[in-house]
Amino acid sequence: MSYDALLWLSFGGPEGPEDVRPFLENVTRGRGVPPERLDEVEQHYQHFGGVSPINRLNRDAMDAVRAELADQGIDLPVYFGNRNWHPLAEDTVATMAADGVRRALVLPTSAYGGYSACRQYDEDIERARAAVGADAPELVKLRHFFDHPLFVGAFADAVRAAIETLPSAVGSRHRLVFTAHSVPSAADAAAGPPEEGGHRYSRQVAEAARLVAAAVGAEDYDVVWQSRSGPARIPWLEPDILDHLDALHADGVPAVVVCPVGFVSDHLEVVWDLDTEAAERAAEHGMAFARAATPSSDPRFAELVVELVREHVAGAPARKESDFPVAGCTVNGAPCAVGCCERLRR
Known part of the structure; x- marks a missing residue:
């Protein structure tokens, strides 16, 4: 099966003091977190000038993946989208659709299962596709890689x-x-x-x-x-x-x-x-x-990502060091197992 792009899907983080509060409000929306708790966490961010390192490190890792893809002769543009801060996944998927992307792989920046580490990324994919509508590309999420x-x-x-x-x-x-x-x-x-x-x-x-x-x-x-x-x-x-x-x-x-x-x-x-x-x-x-x-700054991380891509574009075997089942790969936000890792309702 052919793919047109790779979507790098992450949590997101503020990149300046003025970003911190709206970012935190995005993260906690609908969870009933009291304002005083947001005040406390906001001060943690302001301790570092209101900047989280995550967006910069994601961009650096994406550049390394682009270079590794080119070295291996894989023509796959890499797009960047976040759950909670710009560039937001909905906007990125809209850009992908406008660029003519019809089928893309998705790397969530988490190695694990569970709701926050896996299922919530499925929801991000489903929400972004719904926001774009009928022209949204098919999105295939790559598997867990904690044991790679x-x-x-x-x-x-x-x-x-x-x-x-x-x-x-x-x-x-x-x-x-x-x-x-x-x-x-x-x-x-x-x-x-x-x-x-x-x-x-x-x-x-x-x-x-x-x-x-x-x-x-x-x-x-x-x-x-x-x-x-x-x-x-x-x-x-x-x-x-x-x-x-x-x-x-x-x-x-x-x-x-x-x-x-x-x-x-x-x-x-x-x-x-x-x-x-x-x-x-x-x-x-x-x-x-x-x-x-x-590990995101380690050269092996770019190699890992491209290996996960090659499992789909070239039928490469899934390398892993545990006996745990291969899991986490989903299509268009559908969970990989019925009832798996659902959000708890309070």
Whole structure:
């Protein structure tokens, strides 16, 4: 089957102080988030001049993918669309239609399953096509890639590089901690029927952590969560990274290496929640702290994306390092399994 383009579909982020509030209102629309919570998060963005690194890093990664596509002789223009900030997916899909694109592949900038990491991108695709109407191109979303050897290899090298930055006095006495964005526990459980359990976000994160830990030879490691929001009465995946740092300190751990395995690229919830809050908590405890890089700037990430493209344009086999089912590939926003990863209704 032939394709006319690749749509790079991401979360989006503000690119100036005046963007922050409307961006946050887009993110939280319909969720009943109180204004004082938005005030708090807005200050996190303003700490960095009102700019999230995510759009810049997406553009850099897209340039790398364009170069890799050209090197492999694949003529596929790459378009950029976001869920929550410009360029918005609806506008980008309209541009694609005006350019004559009839069938395109879609890369969501998440490696995982679950509602926020997967199903919500299906909804983005469905909404964008509906906004364009009858002329909207067919959109085929690429699969999950948390267990792809290039994804695992990029994180493994990033962990090794982070370890090298620790003080020599620490030696090998550090703890490897993997982190990903927390979600409500009930939402994580709503991943579809048991035979589709490989879609479950927490299971995929745990498997990615296991693969990276094995690649760096770490027999002992932890998987924790970060960036939770919402009412305290609603259970979310735990433990939280800050609570876990407290526990490690209580156990006498002198250093921690944090690998944000749940994230493809840096954005506010990496540079604030980890590089700022977690690093400060570790410093309060006198613990050495190092954070592994996210993979979007690694050359292997562009190779990974093109491999996913080649699965569709050239029938290339799906490379993966786990026994989890291949999942996440959808057409025009239709979920890949009945009842899979649906939004929880309050």
